[in-house]
Amino acid sequence: TDLRPIRSPRGVPLLGHTPQIPATNPFEYFAELSKQFPEGIYGMDIAGIEQVFVYDPDLVAEVSDETRFFKQIDKTPLAHVRDFLNAGLFTAHQHEEEWGRAHRILLPAFSQRAMKGYFGQMLEIAQNLAGKWEAREGKPVKITDDYTRLTLDTIALSGFGYRFDSFDKDELHPFLNALLETLIESLRRSQELPMMTKLRKADDRKYRDNIRLMQDLVESVIKERREGKGGGEEDLLGLMLEATDPDTGKALTDDNVRDQVLTFLIAGHETTSGLLSFATYSLMRNPHVLAQAYAEVDRLMPGDTVPDYDTIMQMDVIPRILDETLRLWAPIPLIGKAPHEDTVIGGRYQLKKGTRVNILEGPLHTHPKAWDRPDEFDIDRWLPENRAKQHPHAYKPFGNGVRACIGRQFALTEARLVLALVLQKFKFSDTADYKMDVKEALTRKPGDFELVVRRRKEHE
Ligand code: HEM
Numbered sequence: 001t002d003l004r005p006i007r008s009p010r011g012v013p014l015l016g017h018t019p020q021i022p023a024t025n026p027f028e029y030f031a032e033l034s035k036q037f038p039e040g041i042y043g044m045d046i047a048g049i050e051q052v053f054v055y056d057p058d059l060v061a062e063v064s065d066e067t068r069f070f071k072q073i074d075k076t077p078l079a080h081v082r083d084f085l086n087a088g089l090f091t092a093h094q095h096e097e098e099w100g101r102a103h104r105i106l107l108p109a110f111s112q113r114a115m116k117g118y119f120g121q122m123l124e125i126a127q128n129l130a131g132k133w134e135a136r137e138g139k140p141v142k143i144t145d146d147y148t149r150l151t152l153d154t155i156a157l158s159g160f161g162y163r164f165d166s167f168d169k170d171e172l173h174p175f176l177n178a179l180l181e182t183l184i185e186s187l188r189r190s191q192e193l194p195m196m197t198k199l200r201k202a203d204d205r206k207y208r209d210n211i212r213l214m215q216d217l218v219e220s221v222i223k224e225r226r227e228g229k230g231g232g233e234e235d236l237l238g239l240m241l242e243a244t245d246p247d248t249g250k251a252l253t254d255d256n257v258r259d260q261v262l263t264f265l266i267a268g269h270e271t272t273s274g275l276l277s278f279a280t281y282s283l284m285r286n287p288h289v290l291a292q293a294y295a296e297v298d299r300l301m302p303g304d305t306v307p308d309y310d311t312i313m314q315m316d317v318i319p320r321i322l323d324e325t326l327r328l329w330a331p332i333p334l335i336g337k338a339p340h341e342d343t344v345i346g347g348r349y350q351l352k353k354g355t356r357v358n359i360l361e362g363p364l365h366t367h368p369k370a371w372d373r374p375d376e377f378d379i380d381r382w383l384p385e386n387r388a389k390q391h392p393h394a395y396k397p398f399g400n401g402v403r404a405c406i407g408r409q410f411a412l413t414e415a416r417l418v419l420a421l422v423l424q425k426f427k428f429s430d431t432a433d434y435k436m437d438v439k440e441a442l443t444r445k446p447g448d449f450e451l452v453v454r455r456r457k458e459h460e
Pocket of ligand 1: 331336404
């Protein structure tokens, strides 16, 4: 055989690579390191755990084979996210019965047909955003914050019949602040030795308080429903409370319902707000694409036409903008897998059973083996004839296999609608000449992204 070692950057004795992992934006650092290892794989020893990073599309194809690799929770940041999401869908171990049960119960709520059912609520919240921006004519708006208000309000209303009314307030909802701090803390914990975490007593107290705040909110959401307020039997909460698993006949436990509601409030908004923010940023940088988007919106939604579900489904340019944004700016920068047994990938790299293998989205999505002019924002890659020629494992913004994103259609439907409505009504100017400043908290978003918004006039 032709086994070769997996190369590593230089580390230090005993501490391995831990000291060189930056406290902020570690994923950006991992992506940067990939440039030193053109073979598409490298290894590091972080907080005593051997980790492997892969981004060559052929290696990723092997890691995506579910007969050989599974979604790893232990030894990843998700092990700490389990402090507050327990066996919710995102953080459940594959072997936990809670995963299959919730997956089967909730799948119907994410069918294409179900999206039509959420459309009215998605539109209502998108119009709240537009209303806020209309009132700020000519002034700078915090783009990412407003998309976060929008995506949180949308998942809460369409999934749970609960209203955050985020656009009524100047401050972000305390839930969002608690969530941000919690995510950053859990990410930090996964990057340091447990004894360091123990020493940070005040941070631990804050972490627990934040988790309590989020769980209290979730409990009030569930209580409202039990008292018969808001929502329908077929929304997410309706299914969680009433439906039973078609395979086993079992219902979700009360604790698991709480964990699932919090899971969906988080997973259902963080990433979509990142997508919308990066898409808006990309349009500002690519005026010829922006012009195509305006042309599509003006054709399908002339004047103040209110879009319906079919309008959104007829779009061609806007969906390709979203596809390309997810290629260059995947909101979830890394997904964790591990082999069931000792194995060899690429015919030469040996991996022990259970090794943490991270798929690095950014380097994969720009790998020269799979992408021409990889750094160029080119929506024509997503024309059907070009899509058909793509490497089958070079694009994974929604993850892989049975543990891929259940909310993909939801996210894409919402993002299409919001982008269309915003482009129908507004033009943007980047008076502050924004430089991309990615903020990572498990997911990533543009930090402090502001643009000036103005209403579009006829023929502009
Ligand atoms: C899982 C990305 C929107 C709910 C995932 C995973 C990725 C992802 C990469 C797999 C993570 C892993 O392997 O560890 C995204 C992106 C989104 C998005 C890029 C938006 C652009 C949503 C929405 C919802 C949602 C809107 C809910 C309404 C979930 C859930 C899982 C998941 C529950 C766990 C699925 C399972 O393991 O069974 N998402 N997501 N996501 N996502 Fe999304």
